[in-house]
Amino acid sequence: DGxxxxxxxxxxxxEGQNVTLSCEQNLNHDAMYWYRQDPGQGLRLxxxxxxxxxxQKGDIAEGYSxxxxxxxxxxxxxxxxxxxxxxxxxxxxxxxxxxxYEKLFFGSGTQLSVL
Amino acid sequence: xxxxDQPTEMTATEGAIVQINCTYQTSGFNGLFWYQQHAGEAPTxxxxxxxxxxxxxxxxxSFLSRSKGYSxxxxxxxxxxxxxxxxxxxxDRDYQLIWGAGTKLIIKP
Numbered sequence: 583d584g585x586x587x588x589x590x591x592x593x594x595x596x597e598g599q600n601v602t603l604s605c606e607q608n609l610n611h612d613a614m615y616w617y618r619q620d621p622g623q624g625l626r627l628x629x630x631x632x633x634x635x636x637x638q639k640g641d642i643a644e645g646y647s648x649x650x651x652x653x654x655x656x657x658x659x660x661x662x663x664x665x666x667x668x669x670x671x672x673x674x675x676x677x678x679x680x681x682x683y684e685k686l687f688f689g690s691g692t693q694l695s696v697l
Numbered sequence: 698x699x700x701x702d703q704p705t706e707m708t709a710t711e712g713a714i715v716q717i718n719c720t721y722q723t724s725g726f727n728g729l730f731w732y733q734q735h736a737g738e739a740p741t742x743x744x745x746x747x748x749x750x751x752x753x754x755x756x757x758x759s760f761l762s763r764s765k766g767y768s769x770x771x772x773x774x775x776x777x778x779x780x781x782x783x784x785x786x787x788x789d790r791d792y793q794l795i796w797g798a799g800t801k802l803i804i805k806p
Contacts, residue, residue, distance in 0.1 A: 586739075622798055623798050624701065624784075624786075624795070624796030624797050624798045624799070625784070625786075625796040626796075627793075627794075672740070682727035682728040682788055683745050683747065685730065685742045685745065686732075686794075687742075688739035688740045690737075690738055690739045691737065691738070691739060
């Protein structure tokens with residue numbers, strides 16, 4: 583079955599540590615996204631990529647980094663510069679054709695907590 | 698700034714009907730989405746509206762009024778599995794998605 587896989591489901595970060603969240607899709611989608619979800623707030627865009635080897639900052643990119651070396655993969659690194667990383671992280675993909683009705687397909691999320 | 702408002706939480710009874718409202722103020726409009734998200738899981742697509750009116754899809758319907766900046770999601774014949782958060786999102790003139798904080802719907806027997 584086609585879909586998006588995020589791993590791990592739960593992740594703990596120590597002070598000063600970088601951690602990487604995995605996101606893989608087999609939907610043959612061009613566009614991929616990383617969102618952060620905090621209680622009581624809407625989804626906030628961290629980074630997005632519309633094509634391999636290219637990505638753009640979203641609204642809250644500081645303290646995060648990404649790469650897009652393969653169409654299927656879009657890992658997110660939460661660096662030690664991100665001082666408040668505790669959140670639920672969602673990866674999504676779409677066809678990337680830029681049409682208004684283009685819907686997102688989401689992974690099941692990673693809950694990141696600070697030790 | 699851009700803003701989407703939804704009620705934080707709603708409670709309804711199994712078998713009943715519930716309407717979840719969403720009002721928006723965005724820079725331009727290129728469509729409105731509703732997603733369902735069970736706790737700790739992936740949001741899943743429910744509906745898309747770009748023209749005024751009602752779109753019906755089984756037990757779920759979504760309505761849009763662009764002049765009022767208003768949408769609602771109508772859920773009929775509520776089932777316990779409908780207990781979830783419902784997210785409203787608007788695509789603005791730059792095709793960026795602006796998300797509401799979501800409405801947590803609690804279904805009671």
